[in-house]
Amino acid sequence: MSNSTRNTNRYGNDVVTSIPEDAPLAKTPGHKLRTSNTIVDRKVMHERELAKDAQDKLDLSKVEQAVDSSSLDKLGNGQQVVKFYKEAGQVGIVREDPTWKSDEQIPNLFTGPSYRNKAERFRFDGHKMMHHLDRVAAWQKGERFAPIHIDMGLTKFCNTACLYCYAVVQNMTRGTMIEREALLRYIEDCGKLGVRSIGFIGDGEPTLNPAVYDATVLARKLGVDTSMATNGLLFDMDRAHDMLRDMTWIRFNLSAGTREGFKRVHQSTEKNFDELVEKIRALVKIKKENGYKCTIGLQMVLIPECYDQVIAEAKLGAELGVDYFVIKQCSDSEYKEIGIDYKDYLSIGDVLREAESYSAGNYVVQAKWDKINAGGETNLYKDGFRKYDVCHGTPFLLQISGNGKIYPCGPFFNKERFYVGDIHEQSFFDIVMGDRYWEVHQDVAKSVDVHKDCAIGCRQDYVNKFLWDLKNAPEHVNFI
Numbered sequence: 066m067s068n069s070t071r072n073t074n075r076y077g078n079d080v081v082t083s084i085p086e087d088a089p090l091a092k093t094p095g096h097k098l099r100t101s102n103t104i105v106d107r108k109v110m111h112e113r114e115l116a117k118d119a120q121d122k123l124d125l126s127k128v129e130q131a132v133d134s135s136s137l138d139k140l141g142n143g144q145q146v147v148k149f150y151k152e153a154g155q156v157g158i159v160r161e162d163p164t165w166k167s168d169e170q171i172p173n174l175f176t177g178p179s180y181r182n183k184a185e186r187f188r189f190d191g192h193k194m195m196h197h198l199d200r201v202a203a204w205q206k207g208e209r210f211a212p213i214h215i216d217m218g219l220t221k222f223c224n225t226a227c228l229y230c231y232a233v234v235q236n237m238t239r240g241t242m243i244e245r246e247a248l249l250r251y252i253e254d255c256g257k258l259g260v261r262s263i264g265f266i267g268d269g270e271p272t273l274n275p276a277v278y279d280a281t282v283l284a285r286k287l288g289v290d291t292s293m294a295t296n297g298l299l300f301d302m303d304r305a306h307d308m309l310r311d312m313t314w315i316r317f318n319l320s321a322g323t324r325e326g327f328k329r330v331h332q333s334t335e336k337n338f339d340e341l342v343e344k345i346r347a348l349v350k351i352k353k354e355n356g357y358k359c360t361i362g363l364q365m366v367l368i369p370e371c372y373d374q375v376i377a378e379a380k381l382g383a384e385l386g387v388d389y390f391v392i393k394q395c396s397d398s399e400y401k402e403i404g405i406d407y408k409d410y411l412s413i414g415d416v417l418r419e420a421e422s423y424s425a426g427n428y429v430v431q432a433k434w435d436k437i438n439a440g441g442e443t444n445l446y447k448d449g450f451r452k453y454d455v456c457h458g459t460p461f462l463l464q465i466s467g468n469g470k471i472y473p474c475g476p477f478f479n480k481e482r483f484y485v486g487d488i489h490e491q492s493f494f495d496i497v498m499g500d501r502y503w504e505v506h507q508d509v510a511k512s513v514d515v516h517k518d519c520a521i522g523c524r525q526d527y528v529n530k531f532l533w534d535l536k537n538a539p540e541h542v543n544f545i
Contacts, residue, residue: 187360189391189431192527197261200461205535211258211497212460216475216524218267218467219243219274225296226332229320229366229395229403242269243469245276247489252280254493256287262313266294268478269467278304285311294318294364296331297341300348309352314360316391317345320368322377330371342385349386362389367437368405372413379420379430389429392417394436410437436526451515451526453533458525460506461532471496473509475524483509 194201203210220242223230243251255263263284265271272295284291290313297317300308308315319341321327327338349361363382365371375392382390397405417432424430459473466478471485471493485505486496496502513519515529 187362187389187391187429187431189389189393189433192531194461194528194531197461201532201535204457204460204532209498209503210460211255211260212463213260214262214264214461215255215260215463215465216264216266217243217465218269219248219265219271219277220269221467222273223270223296224273224298225270227296227318227320227366228330228332228370229368229405231396231403241468242274243276243467244489245279247469248274248276248280249283251488251493252283252287252289254497255284255289257494258497260289262290262292264292264294266292267464267467267475270299271295272297272299272301275301278307281311282307292316297344298333298337300344302344302347305348305351306355306357309348309355309357309359312359314362315348316362316364317341318366319363319378320365320371321374322379322381323374326371326374326377330368330374342381345387346385353386360388362387362391365390365392366395367392367410367413368395368403369409372416375413375416375420376423379423382430383423383425383428386428388427389431390420392420392430392432392437394433451519451529453529454515455510455533455536456513456515456519456525456529457510457532457536458528459509460503461528462525464524471502473505476519 197213200210200213222239222241252263265277265280271277271293277293278301281291281293292312292314293308294316295318297319319327320330321338324335324338327333327341328335345361345363351357352359352361363378365375365378379390394407394410395403395405397403397407417434417437421430421432456474463471463473464475464478465471465488469488470478471488472478472480472483473485474483477483483505485502486499488496519525
């Protein structure tokens with residue numbers, strides 16, 4: 066028996082993970098991630114599971130027998146070898162693909178792909194922590210430091226209704242946005258603190274906040290890099306030169322390569338698709354004519370409704386002259402409210418590889434293979450087994466909601482336990498320097514169960530792999 070306020074999602078599947086009738090419910094918001102109206106105390110459930118595992122004396126042979134063989138057959142039509150391993154009470158799998166013919170094709174499980182060629186120059190599926198060793202050194206010494214990067218929303222509403230949107234389960238509120246003066250003060254504080262980059266990316270469409278343009282110009286003057294992920298429909302072309310001159314990159318969230326696909330996935334009009342395509346084309350032209358360095362790219366979020374759009378968008382990106390087209394996994398809620406079957410990604414591997422073949426010259430098409438595959442590797446990954454046990458990444462990569470409220474991580478939005486402060490009520494400089502800010506980061510590191518409370522493909526994953534290796538060094542480190 067289980068409890069649920071909704072029975073099915075748009076695919077006709079259960080919207081929630083089965084919640085037993087006797088599941089312990091959390092009385093107050095905490096690190097138990099909530100993306101539905103039900104907050105389950107995952108820590109207590111985890112303790113029960115561990116006790117059961119101990120009682121059953123779980124071993125690898127039992128796990129192997131429990132795996133659905135039909136799921137394994139989908140891993141490349143029998144071409145991939147699956148090995149089981151057990152570590153720290155968790156059971157996981159490692160895939161080895163016999164089709165890999167060179168080291169270049171073998172993913173680095175800890176840091177993502179190395180920069181070996183032009184196609185990997187954006188490091189879509191990795192991290193760049195090694196370029197910020199001053200912050201890493203401060204962290205190792207237990208010192209306080211400013212975040213390297215901040216993802217922040219500028220609004221909590223949007224002018225499209227994309228089928229894959231995670232923000233819809235995080236209390237989107239029409240008309241809510243960060244006030245102009247608060248935003249500009251925040252930018253100034255970021256400059257004082259030495260924040261190195263800000264991504265206007267979050268739980269709403271950034272161009273709905275008209276202050277985004279002046280904020281970008283100010284940030285550039287203060288030495289803070291900025292970027293933006295946008296649906297592009299309301300992009301102010303009168304400010305195109307400002308944005309292309311002062312922004313590091315602009316990514317258009319477009320998960321369709323045709324008018325019909327756009328209407329289906331983004332629930333917008335075909336006319337809007339035409340206008341968006343022409344707007345991107347014009348921005349590319351302005352960039353090239355003026356020698357602006359801003360990178361212009363397209364991003365597709367994989368859901369079944371856009372599988373047939375992958376190749377079309379790869380071709381569209383080449384025709385428009387953008388710098389890249391990246392294909393990423395969809396981030397579903399803990400209780401599967403969006404309704405994504407990650408195992409289904411394994412069925413379109415050939416399509417993604419075909420899309421990548423359209424890379425040419427300075428145009429890169431790349432799928433985020435590490436995260437796409439991590440979501441589809443059988444039900445052994447349903448609890449998100451990770452190669453680290455602690456989240457250390459939040460002080461380096463902070464997130465701010467579109468209402469101005471600060472949290473250590475996007476999935477923690479609206480969770481009182483992890484609320485840090487509000488840039489409308491206090492300067493960001495004082496917040497970062499204050500005790501509350503660091504108490505919350507420490508709480509995350511001490512109490513969050515990364516194997517249970519965090520989604521597969523989380524924003525902090527690569528950073529945490531890097532920091533975990535530093536925190537848990539092997540013996541004889543001088544013998545490199």
